[in-house]
Amino acid sequence: MLRYLPFLLVLAVWIYAFIDVLNTPEKEVRHLPKVVWVIIVLLFGEVLLGPVAWLVTGKVRHAPGAGAARGRTRWVAPDDNPEFLKSLKDEARDEDPDEKKRDKGTEG
Numbered sequence: 001m002l003r004y005l006p007f008l009l010v011l012a013v014w015i016y017a018f019i020d021v022l023n024t025p026e027k028e029v030r031h032l033p034k035v036v037w038v039i040i041v042l043l044f045g046e047v048l049l050g051p052v053a054w055l056v057t058g059k060v061r062h063a064p065g066a067g068a069a070r071g072r073t074r075w076v077a078p079d080d081n082p083e084f085l086k087s088l089k090d091e092a093r094d095e096d097p098d099e100k101k102r103d104k105g106t107e108g
Contacts, residue, residue, distance in 0.1 A: 010048060017041050017051030020059065028060045 021029075021037050029037060037058050044050030078084045 010046065013048060013051050014041070014045035017054045018045070021054055024059050030058055030060055032058070 018038070018041050021034065021041055024034070026034050032040075037054055041050040041054050044053075
C-alpha cells in the first residue's frame with residue numbers, strides 16, 4: 001500500500017490545482033489567461049509542473065485576515081448576535097404553552 005502513496009499524492013495535488021483553477025474568478029488569475037492555466041495544469045499534472053506553477057504564480061493570494069479589511073462584514077456567532085437572541089426570546093414567548101393556558105383561564 002505504501003508504494004501507491006506517491007502516486008496518490010501527485011493525483012491529489014493535480015486534482016486540487018485543477019479544481020482551484022476552475023473555481024478562481026478570471027480577475028484573480030495572474031500572468032496567463034485562465035484557459036491556458038487549465039491546459040497547463042492538465043498537460044503537466046503528472047510531473048507536478050503545472051499544478052505547482054499554478055499554486056505558486058497563477059493565482060492572486062490574499063492574507064488570511066484581509067477579508068474583513070476589504071469591506072466585508074465579519075461573521076458573528078449566534079450567541080453574540082443581539083438580533084438573533086431577541087428573535088429567540090420572541091419565538092419562546094410565542095410558543096410558551098403555560099402562557100396560553102393562563103390566557104384561557106382568565107377568559108372563562
